[in-house]
Amino acid sequence: MIQMKDVYKKYPNGIVAANGITVDIKQGEFVYVVGPSGAGKSTFIKMMYREEKPTSGDIIINGMNLAKIKAKKVPLLRRQIGVVFQDFKLLPRMNVYENVAFALEVIEESPKVIRKRVMEVLDLVGLKHKARMFPTELSGGEQQRISIARSIVNRPKLVIADEPTGNLDPDTSWEIMNIFQEINSRGTTIIMATHNKEIVNTLKHRVIAVEGGMIARDEAEGDYGYEI
Amino acid sequence: MKFRTMGRHVKESFRSIGRNGWMTFASVSAVTVTLLLVGVFVAIMMNLNKLADDLENNVEVKVYAELIADEEQLATLEEEISTTLGVQEVVYSSKEQELVKLAETMGQEFQLYEQDNPLFNTFYVKAATPKETLAVAARIAKLDSVERVEDGRAQVQKLFSVLDVSRNIGLVLILGLLFTAMFLISNTIRITIVARRRDIEIMKLVGATNWFIRIPFIFEGMWLGIMGAILPITLVSIAYYNLFNLFNVELASTGIYSLLTPMPFLLQINALLLAMGIVIGVWGSFMSVRKFLKV
Ligand SMILES: Nc1ncnc2c1ncn2[C@@H]1O[C@H](COP(=O)(O)OP(=O)(O)OP(=O)(O)O)[C@@H](O)[C@H]1O
Ligand SMILES: [Mg+2]
Numbered sequence: 430m431i432q433m434k435d436v437y438k439k440y441p442n443g444i445v446a447a448n449g450i451t452v453d454i455k456q457g458e459f460v461y462v463v464g465p466s467g468a469g470k471s472t473f474i475k476m477m478y479r480e481e482k483p484t485s486g487d488i489i490i491n492g493m494n495l496a497k498i499k500a501k502k503v504p505l506l507r508r509q510i511g512v513v514f515q516d517f518k519l520l521p522r523m524n525v526y527e528n529v530a531f532a533l534e535v536i537e538e539s540p541k542v543i544r545k546r547v548m549e550v551l552d553l554v555g556l557k558h559k560a561r562m563f564p565t566e567l568s569g570g571e572q573q574r575i576s577i578a579r580s581i582v583n584r585p586k587l588v589i590a591d592e593p594t595g596n597l598d599p600d601t602s603w604e605i606m607n608i609f610q611e612i613n614s615r616g617t618t619i620i621m622a623t624h625n626k627e628i629v630n631t632l633k634h635r636v637i638a639v640e641g642g643m644i645a646r647d648e649a650e651g652d653y654g655y656e657i
Numbered sequence: 658m659k660f661r662t663m664g665r666h667v668k669e670s671f672r673s674i675g676r677n678g679w680m681t682f683a684s685v686s687a688v689t690v691t692l693l694l695v696g697v698f699v700a701i702m703m704n705l706n707k708l709a710d711d712l713e714n715n716v717e718v719k720v721y722a723e724l725i726a727d728e729e730q731l732a733t734l735e736e737e738i739s740t741t742l743g744v745q746e747v748v749y750s751s752k753e754q755e756l757v758k759l760a761e762t763m764g765q766e767f768q769l770y771e772q773d774n775p776l777f778n779t780f781y782v783k784a785a786t787p788k789e790t791l792a793v794a795a796r797i798a799k800l801d802s803v804e805r806v807e808d809g810r811a812q813v814q815k816l817f818s819v820l821d822v823s824r825n826i827g828l829v830l831i832l833g834l835l836f837t838a839m840f841l842i843s844n845t846i847r848i849t850i851v852a853r854r855r856d857i858e859i860m861k862l863v864g865a866t867n868w869f870i871r872i873p874f875i876f877e878g879m880w881l882g883i884m885g886a887i888l889p890i891t892l893v894s895i896a897y898y899n900l901f902n903l904f905n906v907e908l909a910s911t912g913i914y915s916l917l918t919p920m921p922f923l924l925q926i927n928a929l930l931l932a933m934g935i936v937i938g939v940w941g942s943f944m945s946v947r948k949f950l951k952v
Contacts, residue, residue: 480862504864504865504866504869507864508864512862512863514862518859518863520859521856522676522856531860531863532863532864535863535865535869536864537658537662540661
Protein backbone atom coordinates (compact mmCIF):
# COMPACT_ATOMS: atom_id res chain seq x y z
CA MET A 430 0.00 0.00 0.00
CA ILE A 431 2.75 2.46 0.94
CA GLN A 432 6.33 2.22 -0.24
CA MET A 433 8.99 4.77 0.54
CA LYS A 434 12.40 4.47 -1.00
CA ASP A 435 15.39 6.60 0.00
CA VAL A 436 13.21 9.54 0.87
CA TYR A 437 14.95 12.79 1.75
CA LYS A 438 13.29 15.96 2.85
CA LYS A 439 15.21 19.17 3.27
CA TYR A 440 13.11 22.17 4.31
CA PRO A 441 13.89 25.55 2.75
CA ASN A 442 15.57 26.58 6.01
CA GLY A 443 18.11 23.80 5.54
CA ILE A 444 16.76 21.36 8.14
CA VAL A 445 16.83 17.78 6.93
CA ALA A 446 13.71 16.19 8.43
CA ALA A 447 13.85 12.94 6.47
CA ASN A 448 17.26 11.50 5.85
CA GLY A 449 16.93 8.41 3.70
CA ILE A 450 13.73 6.68 4.74
CA THR A 451 12.86 3.34 3.20
CA VAL A 452 9.77 1.57 4.44
CA ASP A 453 6.99 -0.71 3.26
CA ILE A 454 3.52 -0.70 4.83
CA LYS A 455 0.93 -3.26 3.78
CA GLN A 456 -2.82 -2.93 3.41
CA GLY A 457 -4.61 -3.47 6.73
CA GLU A 458 -1.61 -2.77 8.96
CA PHE A 459 -1.76 -0.66 12.12
CA VAL A 460 1.46 1.28 12.55
CA TYR A 461 2.64 3.53 15.37
CA VAL A 462 5.22 6.12 14.50
CA VAL A 463 7.18 7.09 17.60
CA GLY A 464 10.27 9.13 18.31
CA PRO A 465 11.45 12.23 20.14
CA SER A 466 10.09 15.65 19.37
CA GLY A 467 11.59 17.07 16.18
CA ALA A 468 12.62 13.60 14.99
CA GLY A 469 10.66 13.94 11.77
CA LYS A 470 7.44 12.04 12.50
CA SER A 471 5.12 14.73 11.22
CA THR A 472 7.27 15.24 8.15
CA PHE A 473 7.18 11.49 7.48
CA ILE A 474 3.41 11.56 7.71
CA LYS A 475 2.87 14.81 5.79
CA MET A 476 4.72 13.44 2.80
CA MET A 477 2.14 10.65 2.51
CA TYR A 478 -0.70 12.98 1.59
CA ARG A 479 1.53 15.47 -0.14
CA GLU A 480 1.30 18.31 2.34
CA GLU A 481 5.06 18.19 1.96
CA LYS A 482 6.89 17.07 -1.14
CA PRO A 483 10.01 14.89 -0.76
CA THR A 484 13.26 16.49 -1.91
CA SER A 485 14.33 13.19 -3.41
CA GLY A 486 13.32 9.54 -3.32
CA ASP A 487 10.06 7.83 -4.21
CA ILE A 488 6.82 7.53 -2.28
CA ILE A 489 4.33 5.18 -3.87
CA ILE A 490 0.79 5.03 -2.53
CA ASN A 491 -1.88 3.01 -4.31
CA GLY A 492 0.31 3.00 -7.39
CA MET A 493 0.81 6.78 -7.47
CA ASN A 494 4.31 8.14 -7.14
CA LEU A 495 3.90 11.21 -4.97
CA ALA A 496 7.28 12.55 -5.98
CA LYS A 497 6.07 12.76 -9.55
CA ILE A 498 2.31 13.36 -9.61
CA LYS A 499 1.04 16.64 -10.95
CA ALA A 500 -0.48 19.23 -8.63
CA LYS A 501 -3.81 18.57 -10.31
CA LYS A 502 -3.80 14.96 -9.11
CA VAL A 503 -3.11 15.83 -5.49
CA PRO A 504 -6.82 16.25 -4.58
CA LEU A 505 -7.45 12.76 -5.98
CA LEU A 506 -4.72 11.38 -3.76
CA ARG A 507 -6.03 13.15 -0.68
CA ARG A 508 -9.50 11.77 -1.22
CA GLN A 509 -8.10 8.28 -0.88
CA ILE A 510 -6.50 9.06 2.45
CA GLY A 511 -8.22 10.06 5.65
CA VAL A 512 -6.05 12.44 7.64
CA VAL A 513 -6.54 13.22 11.32
CA PHE A 514 -4.59 16.38 12.02
CA GLN A 515 -2.98 17.10 15.33
CA ASP A 516 -4.61 20.54 15.36
CA PHE A 517 -7.93 19.06 14.08
CA LYS A 518 -8.16 21.45 11.12
CA LEU A 519 -11.91 21.81 11.34
CA LEU A 520 -13.55 24.57 9.32
CA PRO A 521 -14.59 27.13 11.94
CA ARG A 522 -17.48 28.58 9.94
CA MET A 523 -19.11 25.22 9.38
CA ASN A 524 -20.95 23.18 11.94
CA VAL A 525 -20.04 19.63 12.88
CA TYR A 526 -22.31 18.07 10.30
CA GLU A 527 -21.02 20.30 7.50
CA ASN A 528 -17.41 19.71 8.44
CA VAL A 529 -17.81 15.98 8.10
CA ALA A 530 -20.01 16.29 5.02
CA PHE A 531 -17.36 18.40 3.29
CA ALA A 532 -15.18 15.34 2.67
CA LEU A 533 -18.09 13.81 0.77
CA GLU A 534 -19.06 17.00 -1.03
CA VAL A 535 -15.66 17.23 -2.67
CA ILE A 536 -16.20 13.81 -4.21
CA GLU A 537 -19.68 14.91 -5.30
CA GLU A 538 -21.65 12.31 -3.40
CA SER A 539 -25.43 12.55 -3.55
CA PRO A 540 -27.08 14.44 -0.67
CA LYS A 541 -28.86 11.27 0.37
CA VAL A 542 -25.65 9.29 0.71
CA ILE A 543 -23.97 12.23 2.42
CA ARG A 544 -26.71 12.44 5.05
CA LYS A 545 -26.62 8.75 5.76
CA ARG A 546 -22.86 8.40 5.97
CA VAL A 547 -22.30 11.54 8.04
CA MET A 548 -24.87 10.42 10.59
CA GLU A 549 -23.27 6.97 10.66
CA VAL A 550 -19.78 8.23 11.48
CA LEU A 551 -21.06 10.82 13.93
CA ASP A 552 -22.77 7.95 15.68
CA LEU A 553 -19.55 5.96 15.61
CA VAL A 554 -17.62 8.76 17.33
CA GLY A 555 -20.54 9.34 19.71
CA LEU A 556 -21.34 12.91 18.67
CA LYS A 557 -24.53 12.54 16.70
CA HIS A 558 -26.34 14.80 19.14
CA LYS A 559 -23.87 17.66 18.53
CA ALA A 560 -24.19 17.69 14.74
CA ARG A 561 -25.50 21.27 14.65
CA MET A 562 -22.85 22.74 16.92
CA PHE A 563 -19.81 24.65 15.73
CA PRO A 564 -16.22 23.52 16.37
CA THR A 565 -15.62 26.38 18.81
CA GLU A 566 -18.49 25.11 20.92
CA LEU A 567 -16.82 21.74 21.36
CA SER A 568 -14.13 20.48 23.71
CA GLY A 569 -10.72 19.44 22.34
CA GLY A 570 -11.62 15.78 22.59
CA GLU A 571 -14.88 16.31 20.77
CA GLN A 572 -13.16 18.26 18.01
CA GLN A 573 -10.63 15.47 17.71
CA ARG A 574 -13.43 12.98 17.26
CA ILE A 575 -15.03 15.14 14.58
CA SER A 576 -11.70 15.25 12.81
CA ILE A 577 -11.61 11.44 12.96
CA ALA A 578 -15.18 11.22 11.72
CA ARG A 579 -14.28 13.39 8.73
CA SER A 580 -11.21 11.29 7.97
CA ILE A 581 -13.17 8.05 7.75
CA VAL A 582 -16.47 9.23 6.30
CA ASN A 583 -15.53 8.53 2.68
CA ARG A 584 -14.24 5.11 3.70
CA PRO A 585 -10.60 5.50 2.73
CA LYS A 586 -8.31 2.48 2.70
CA LEU A 587 -5.70 4.48 4.57
CA VAL A 588 -6.08 6.66 7.66
CA ILE A 589 -3.16 8.76 8.82
CA ALA A 590 -3.27 10.37 12.24
CA ASP A 591 -0.70 12.77 13.69
CA GLU A 592 -0.82 12.55 17.47
CA PRO A 593 -4.59 12.04 17.56
CA THR A 594 -4.50 11.72 21.33
CA GLY A 595 -2.07 14.57 21.79
CA ASN A 596 -4.08 16.85 24.05
CA LEU A 597 -6.61 14.42 25.40
CA ASP A 598 -7.22 12.89 28.78
CA PRO A 599 -6.64 9.14 29.12
CA ASP A 600 -10.34 8.23 28.91
CA THR A 601 -10.94 10.17 25.72
CA SER A 602 -7.68 8.84 24.29
CA TRP A 603 -8.89 5.32 24.80
CA GLU A 604 -12.24 6.14 23.22
CA ILE A 605 -10.40 7.34 20.18
CA MET A 606 -8.18 4.27 20.10
CA ASN A 607 -11.30 2.12 20.16
CA ILE A 608 -12.54 3.88 17.05
CA PHE A 609 -9.21 3.31 15.28
CA GLN A 610 -9.18 -0.28 16.40
CA GLU A 611 -12.69 -0.69 15.03
CA ILE A 612 -11.96 0.76 11.59
CA ASN A 613 -8.67 -1.15 11.41
CA SER A 614 -10.57 -4.38 12.02
CA ARG A 615 -12.61 -3.53 8.91
CA GLY A 616 -9.40 -3.62 6.87
CA THR A 617 -8.35 0.02 6.92
CA THR A 618 -4.64 0.75 7.18
CA ILE A 619 -3.83 3.03 10.13
CA ILE A 620 -0.67 5.06 10.55
CA MET A 621 -0.50 6.97 13.77
CA ALA A 622 2.23 9.21 15.14
CA THR A 623 2.11 9.29 18.91
CA HIS A 624 3.92 10.11 22.13
CA ASN A 625 1.49 8.01 24.15
CA LYS A 626 3.60 5.28 25.76
CA GLU A 627 0.71 3.62 27.52
CA ILE A 628 -1.31 3.14 24.36
CA VAL A 629 1.63 1.84 22.32
CA ASN A 630 2.62 -0.61 25.02
CA THR A 631 -0.92 -1.81 25.72
CA LEU A 632 -2.47 -2.02 22.30
CA LYS A 633 0.33 -3.82 20.52
CA HIS A 634 0.99 -3.05 16.85
CA ARG A 635 3.88 -2.44 14.51
CA VAL A 636 6.14 0.34 15.79
CA ILE A 637 8.34 2.50 13.58
CA ALA A 638 10.72 4.68 15.57
CA VAL A 639 12.02 7.77 13.81
CA GLU A 640 15.14 9.55 15.03
CA GLY A 641 16.96 12.34 13.26
CA GLY A 642 14.94 11.78 10.12
CA MET A 643 15.86 8.11 9.91
CA ILE A 644 14.12 4.90 10.89
CA ALA A 645 15.88 3.74 14.05
CA ARG A 646 13.65 0.76 14.77
CA ASP A 647 10.85 -1.11 13.05
CA GLU A 648 9.22 -3.90 15.06
CA ALA A 649 6.12 -5.95 14.34
CA GLU A 650 4.73 -5.86 17.91
CA GLY A 651 7.00 -3.23 19.37
CA ASP A 652 7.17 -1.15 22.52
CA TYR A 653 7.13 2.60 22.78
CA GLY A 654 10.74 2.30 23.87
CA TYR A 655 11.39 5.81 25.21
CA GLU A 656 11.29 6.97 28.80
CA ILE A 657 9.20 10.08 29.19
CA MET B 658 -18.69 18.81 -12.22
CA LYS B 659 -22.14 17.62 -11.38
CA PHE B 660 -25.11 19.94 -11.44
CA ARG B 661 -25.94 19.45 -7.77
CA THR B 662 -22.40 20.51 -6.90
CA MET B 663 -23.11 23.82 -8.64
CA GLY B 664 -26.15 24.14 -6.41
CA ARG B 665 -23.95 23.51 -3.42
CA HIS B 666 -21.53 26.23 -4.58
CA VAL B 667 -24.35 28.74 -5.01
CA LYS B 668 -25.65 27.95 -1.55
CA GLU B 669 -22.16 28.21 -0.11
CA SER B 670 -21.63 31.61 -1.76
CA PHE B 671 -24.83 32.96 -0.22
CA ARG B 672 -23.84 31.76 3.21
CA SER B 673 -20.43 33.25 2.84
CA ILE B 674 -21.98 36.62 2.02
CA GLY B 675 -24.07 36.40 5.16
CA ARG B 676 -21.14 35.34 7.31
CA ASN B 677 -18.88 38.09 6.07
CA GLY B 678 -21.12 40.88 7.29
CA TRP B 679 -19.30 44.16 7.04
CA MET B 680 -16.82 42.95 4.42
CA THR B 681 -19.75 42.25 2.15
CA PHE B 682 -20.98 45.75 2.93
CA ALA B 683 -17.58 47.28 2.12
CA SER B 684 -17.32 45.49 -1.23
CA VAL B 685 -20.85 46.34 -2.19
CA SER B 686 -20.25 49.98 -1.29
CA ALA B 687 -17.14 50.10 -3.44
CA VAL B 688 -19.07 48.77 -6.40
CA THR B 689 -22.01 51.06 -5.69
CA VAL B 690 -19.94 54.24 -5.61
CA THR B 691 -18.10 53.32 -8.78
CA LEU B 692 -21.14 52.30 -10.74
CA LEU B 693 -22.98 55.40 -9.62
CA LEU B 694 -20.21 57.59 -11.00
CA VAL B 695 -19.94 55.48 -14.13
CA GLY B 696 -23.69 55.68 -14.60
CA VAL B 697 -23.70 59.47 -14.33
CA PHE B 698 -20.74 59.81 -16.68
CA VAL B 699 -22.16 57.46 -19.23
CA ALA B 700 -25.51 59.23 -19.15
CA ILE B 701 -23.83 62.58 -19.70
CA MET B 702 -21.53 61.26 -22.39
CA MET B 703 -24.24 59.52 -24.32
CA ASN B 704 -26.28 62.70 -24.32
CA LEU B 705 -23.27 64.75 -25.40
CA ASN B 706 -22.86 62.30 -28.24
CA LYS B 707 -26.48 62.77 -29.13
CA LEU B 708 -25.98 66.52 -28.98
CA ALA B 709 -23.02 66.30 -31.32
CA ASP B 710 -24.98 64.13 -33.72
CA ASP B 711 -28.00 66.37 -33.59
CA LEU B 712 -25.93 69.45 -34.27
CA GLU B 713 -23.97 67.79 -36.99
CA ASN B 714 -27.13 66.70 -38.68
CA ASN B 715 -28.46 70.18 -38.38
CA VAL B 716 -25.63 72.01 -40.05
CA GLU B 717 -27.24 74.19 -42.64
CA VAL B 718 -25.98 76.16 -45.57
CA LYS B 719 -27.32 79.67 -45.66
CA VAL B 720 -27.64 81.04 -49.16
CA TYR B 721 -28.15 84.81 -49.53
CA ALA B 722 -29.80 85.83 -52.77
CA GLU B 723 -28.62 88.96 -54.57
CA LEU B 724 -30.67 92.00 -53.61
CA ILE B 725 -31.49 92.73 -57.20
CA ALA B 726 -32.97 89.33 -57.84
CA ASP B 727 -36.69 89.47 -58.58
CA GLU B 728 -39.40 86.95 -57.76
CA GLU B 729 -38.80 84.98 -60.91
CA GLN B 730 -35.07 84.77 -60.41
CA LEU B 731 -35.62 83.70 -56.84
CA ALA B 732 -37.93 80.93 -57.97
CA THR B 733 -35.36 79.77 -60.50
CA LEU B 734 -32.67 79.86 -57.88
CA GLU B 735 -34.77 77.78 -55.50
CA GLU B 736 -35.34 75.29 -58.28
CA GLU B 737 -31.63 75.15 -59.08
CA ILE B 738 -30.63 74.73 -55.46
CA SER B 739 -33.03 71.89 -54.84
CA THR B 740 -31.71 70.01 -57.85
CA THR B 741 -28.07 70.55 -56.84
CA LEU B 742 -26.20 67.35 -56.07
CA GLY B 743 -26.31 66.44 -52.38
CA VAL B 744 -29.10 68.77 -51.37
CA GLN B 745 -31.83 67.29 -49.26
CA GLU B 746 -34.01 70.19 -48.36
CA VAL B 747 -34.42 73.86 -49.23
CA VAL B 748 -36.44 76.30 -47.19
CA TYR B 749 -37.02 79.83 -48.42
CA SER B 750 -37.22 82.70 -46.04
CA SER B 751 -37.89 86.20 -47.41
CA LYS B 752 -36.01 89.15 -46.00
CA GLU B 753 -39.17 90.21 -44.17
CA GLN B 754 -39.39 86.84 -42.51
CA GLU B 755 -35.71 87.09 -41.66
CA LEU B 756 -36.30 90.38 -39.95
CA VAL B 757 -39.10 88.94 -37.87
CA LYS B 758 -36.80 86.11 -36.80
CA LEU B 759 -34.05 88.52 -35.95
CA ALA B 760 -36.37 90.65 -33.93
CA GLU B 761 -37.52 87.60 -32.03
CA THR B 762 -34.06 86.73 -30.93
CA MET B 763 -32.44 90.13 -30.67
CA GLY B 764 -35.28 92.34 -29.47
CA GLN B 765 -38.09 94.48 -30.77
CA GLU B 766 -35.84 97.46 -31.67
CA PHE B 767 -34.98 95.60 -34.84
CA GLN B 768 -38.55 96.14 -36.00
CA LEU B 769 -37.40 99.70 -36.75
CA TYR B 770 -35.56 98.43 -39.81
CA GLU B 771 -38.86 97.42 -41.36
CA GLN B 772 -38.83 100.46 -43.63
CA ASP B 773 -35.34 99.90 -44.85
CA ASN B 774 -34.68 96.18 -44.48
CA PRO B 775 -30.92 95.51 -44.76
CA LEU B 776 -31.36 91.74 -44.82
CA PHE B 777 -31.25 89.29 -47.72
CA ASN B 778 -33.78 86.89 -49.07
CA THR B 779 -32.36 83.63 -47.77
CA PHE B 780 -32.46 79.93 -48.58
CA TYR B 781 -31.75 77.43 -45.83
CA VAL B 782 -30.24 74.36 -47.43
CA LYS B 783 -29.67 71.06 -45.76
CA ALA B 784 -27.24 68.52 -47.20
CA ALA B 785 -28.22 64.87 -47.45
CA THR B 786 -25.31 63.96 -45.20
CA PRO B 787 -23.38 66.28 -42.89
CA LYS B 788 -20.17 65.39 -44.69
CA GLU B 789 -21.45 66.83 -47.96
CA THR B 790 -22.25 70.20 -46.46
CA LEU B 791 -19.05 71.88 -47.64
CA ALA B 792 -19.27 70.50 -51.16
CA VAL B 793 -22.92 71.47 -51.41
CA ALA B 794 -22.09 75.00 -50.28
CA ALA B 795 -19.38 75.28 -52.92
CA ARG B 796 -21.72 74.08 -55.65
CA ILE B 797 -24.44 76.52 -54.72
CA ALA B 798 -22.00 79.43 -54.58
CA LYS B 799 -21.54 79.08 -58.34
CA LEU B 800 -25.21 79.50 -59.16
CA ASP B 801 -26.64 82.71 -60.61
CA SER B 802 -28.26 85.30 -58.33
CA VAL B 803 -26.30 84.07 -55.32
CA GLU B 804 -24.79 86.90 -53.33
CA ARG B 805 -23.01 84.87 -50.69
CA VAL B 806 -23.01 81.40 -49.14
CA GLU B 807 -22.42 80.72 -45.46
CA ASP B 808 -21.85 77.17 -44.36
CA GLY B 809 -22.70 76.57 -40.75
CA ARG B 810 -19.86 74.22 -40.19
CA ALA B 811 -17.45 76.82 -39.00
CA GLN B 812 -19.84 77.82 -36.25
CA VAL B 813 -20.23 74.36 -34.80
CA GLN B 814 -16.65 73.33 -35.35
CA LYS B 815 -15.62 74.90 -32.07
CA LEU B 816 -18.45 73.15 -30.28
CA PHE B 817 -17.38 69.87 -31.79
CA SER B 818 -13.87 70.16 -30.45
CA VAL B 819 -15.22 70.98 -27.00
CA LEU B 820 -17.47 67.95 -27.19
CA ASP B 821 -14.62 65.76 -28.36
CA VAL B 822 -12.42 66.81 -25.49
CA SER B 823 -15.14 66.26 -22.91
CA ARG B 824 -15.93 62.89 -24.43
CA ASN B 825 -12.31 61.82 -24.11
CA ILE B 826 -12.07 63.09 -20.56
CA GLY B 827 -15.22 61.16 -19.71
CA LEU B 828 -13.80 58.01 -21.23
CA VAL B 829 -10.56 58.31 -19.28
CA LEU B 830 -12.52 58.96 -16.09
CA ILE B 831 -14.69 55.92 -16.60
CA LEU B 832 -11.70 53.69 -17.25
CA GLY B 833 -10.00 55.08 -14.17
CA LEU B 834 -13.10 54.46 -12.10
CA LEU B 835 -13.41 50.90 -13.31
CA PHE B 836 -9.81 50.24 -12.49
CA THR B 837 -10.24 51.71 -9.03
CA ALA B 838 -13.35 49.66 -8.42
CA MET B 839 -11.67 46.43 -9.44
CA PHE B 840 -8.76 47.26 -7.22
CA LEU B 841 -11.06 48.10 -4.32
CA ILE B 842 -13.17 45.01 -4.60
CA SER B 843 -10.28 42.65 -5.14
CA ASN B 844 -8.65 44.19 -2.10
CA THR B 845 -11.78 43.83 -0.03
CA ILE B 846 -12.27 40.26 -1.10
CA ARG B 847 -8.60 39.60 -0.48
CA ILE B 848 -8.99 40.71 3.11
CA THR B 849 -11.86 38.31 3.59
CA ILE B 850 -9.82 35.62 1.91
CA VAL B 851 -6.81 36.18 4.12
CA ALA B 852 -9.21 35.51 6.95
CA ARG B 853 -10.35 32.41 5.08
CA ARG B 854 -6.88 31.37 4.05
CA ARG B 855 -6.81 28.69 6.70
CA ASP B 856 -10.19 27.45 5.49
CA ILE B 857 -8.85 27.16 1.97
CA GLU B 858 -5.81 25.31 3.23
CA ILE B 859 -7.97 22.87 5.17
CA MET B 860 -10.32 22.34 2.25
CA LYS B 861 -7.40 21.47 0.03
CA LEU B 862 -6.00 19.06 2.58
CA VAL B 863 -9.35 17.31 2.69
CA GLY B 864 -9.23 16.80 -1.07
CA ALA B 865 -11.01 19.79 -2.61
CA THR B 866 -9.87 20.80 -6.08
CA ASN B 867 -9.02 24.42 -6.85
CA TRP B 868 -12.24 24.88 -8.79
CA PHE B 869 -14.27 23.45 -5.94
CA ILE B 870 -12.89 26.22 -3.75
CA ARG B 871 -12.87 28.92 -6.38
CA ILE B 872 -16.41 28.65 -7.73
CA PRO B 873 -18.20 29.71 -4.52
CA PHE B 874 -15.89 32.73 -4.38
CA ILE B 875 -16.71 33.58 -7.98
CA PHE B 876 -20.42 33.34 -7.26
CA GLU B 877 -19.87 35.49 -4.20
CA GLY B 878 -18.12 38.12 -6.34
CA MET B 879 -21.02 37.99 -8.75
CA TRP B 880 -23.59 38.57 -6.01
CA LEU B 881 -21.51 41.43 -4.64
CA GLY B 882 -21.41 42.98 -8.10
CA ILE B 883 -25.14 42.59 -8.59
CA MET B 884 -25.92 43.99 -5.15
CA GLY B 885 -23.57 46.87 -5.85
CA ALA B 886 -25.44 47.62 -9.08
CA ILE B 887 -28.89 47.85 -7.52
CA LEU B 888 -28.57 51.32 -6.02
CA PRO B 889 -26.84 52.92 -9.04
CA ILE B 890 -29.43 51.46 -11.40
CA THR B 891 -32.28 52.76 -9.28
CA LEU B 892 -30.80 56.20 -8.74
CA VAL B 893 -29.66 56.74 -12.31
CA SER B 894 -33.06 55.63 -13.61
CA ILE B 895 -35.05 57.88 -11.31
CA ALA B 896 -32.76 60.86 -11.79
CA TYR B 897 -32.64 60.52 -15.55
CA TYR B 898 -36.35 60.02 -15.85
CA ASN B 899 -37.05 63.16 -13.84
CA LEU B 900 -34.43 65.28 -15.60
CA PHE B 901 -35.82 64.14 -18.90
CA ASN B 902 -39.35 65.14 -17.98
CA LEU B 903 -38.10 68.43 -16.63
CA PHE B 904 -35.99 69.58 -19.56
CA ASN B 905 -36.83 67.67 -22.65
CA VAL B 906 -39.94 69.55 -23.70
CA GLU B 907 -38.03 72.79 -23.63
CA LEU B 908 -35.00 71.37 -25.38
CA ALA B 909 -37.06 69.63 -28.01
CA SER B 910 -38.84 72.88 -28.80
CA THR B 911 -35.60 74.20 -30.29
CA GLY B 912 -36.18 71.60 -32.96
CA ILE B 913 -32.52 70.78 -32.98
CA TYR B 914 -31.63 69.00 -29.83
CA SER B 915 -33.44 66.50 -27.64
CA LEU B 916 -32.33 64.18 -24.83
CA LEU B 917 -32.17 60.46 -25.34
CA THR B 918 -35.59 59.08 -24.52
CA PRO B 919 -35.54 57.07 -21.25
CA MET B 920 -36.96 53.91 -22.66
CA PRO B 921 -34.27 52.25 -24.67
CA PHE B 922 -31.57 54.39 -23.10
CA LEU B 923 -32.21 53.48 -19.48
CA LEU B 924 -32.41 49.82 -20.39
CA GLN B 925 -29.05 50.05 -22.10
CA ILE B 926 -27.35 51.95 -19.33
CA ASN B 927 -28.80 49.65 -16.66
CA ALA B 928 -27.68 46.56 -18.52
CA LEU B 929 -24.25 48.14 -18.78
CA LEU B 930 -24.11 48.89 -15.05
CA LEU B 931 -25.25 45.39 -14.15
CA ALA B 932 -22.73 43.80 -16.49
CA MET B 933 -19.97 46.01 -15.10
CA GLY B 934 -20.92 45.11 -11.55
CA ILE B 935 -20.74 41.42 -12.37
CA VAL B 936 -17.46 41.73 -14.23
CA ILE B 937 -15.89 43.75 -11.42
CA GLY B 938 -17.11 41.29 -8.78
CA VAL B 939 -16.12 38.13 -10.60
CA TRP B 940 -12.77 39.48 -11.70
CA GLY B 941 -12.02 40.79 -8.22
CA SER B 942 -12.69 37.51 -6.48
CA PHE B 943 -11.02 35.46 -9.16
CA MET B 944 -7.81 37.47 -8.85
CA SER B 945 -7.73 37.47 -5.09
CA VAL B 946 -8.43 33.78 -4.57
CA ARG B 947 -5.80 32.85 -7.11
CA LYS B 948 -2.75 33.30 -5.00
CA PHE B 949 -4.06 31.35 -2.03
CA LEU B 950 -4.74 28.17 -3.91
CA LYS B 951 -1.20 26.93 -4.09
CA VAL B 952 -1.39 24.71 -1.01
N1 LIG C 1 7.62 23.69 7.57
C1 LIG C 1 8.83 23.53 8.09
N2 LIG C 1 9.83 24.35 7.70
C2 LIG C 1 11.06 24.20 8.21
N3 LIG C 1 11.42 23.27 9.08
C3 LIG C 1 10.47 22.42 9.50
C4 LIG C 1 9.14 22.51 9.02
N4 LIG C 1 8.42 21.52 9.61
C5 LIG C 1 9.27 20.86 10.41
N5 LIG C 1 10.50 21.39 10.35
C6 LIG C 1 11.68 20.92 11.04
O1 LIG C 1 11.86 19.57 10.70
C7 LIG C 1 12.22 18.80 11.86
C8 LIG C 1 11.24 17.66 12.04
O2 LIG C 1 9.97 18.21 12.34
P1 LIG C 1 8.68 17.32 12.54
O3 LIG C 1 7.55 18.23 12.68
O4 LIG C 1 8.64 16.32 11.46
O5 LIG C 1 9.02 16.62 13.93
P2 LIG C 1 8.11 15.66 14.80
O6 LIG C 1 8.84 14.37 14.94
O7 LIG C 1 6.75 15.60 14.26
O8 LIG C 1 8.10 16.40 16.19
P3 LIG C 1 6.92 16.44 17.30
O9 LIG C 1 6.95 15.14 18.00
O10 LIG C 1 7.31 17.56 18.19
O11 LIG C 1 5.65 16.70 16.58
C9 LIG C 1 12.24 19.76 13.02
O12 LIG C 1 13.57 20.10 13.29
C10 LIG C 1 11.48 20.97 12.54
O13 LIG C 1 12.06 22.15 13.05
MG1 LIG D 1 4.82 16.30 14.85
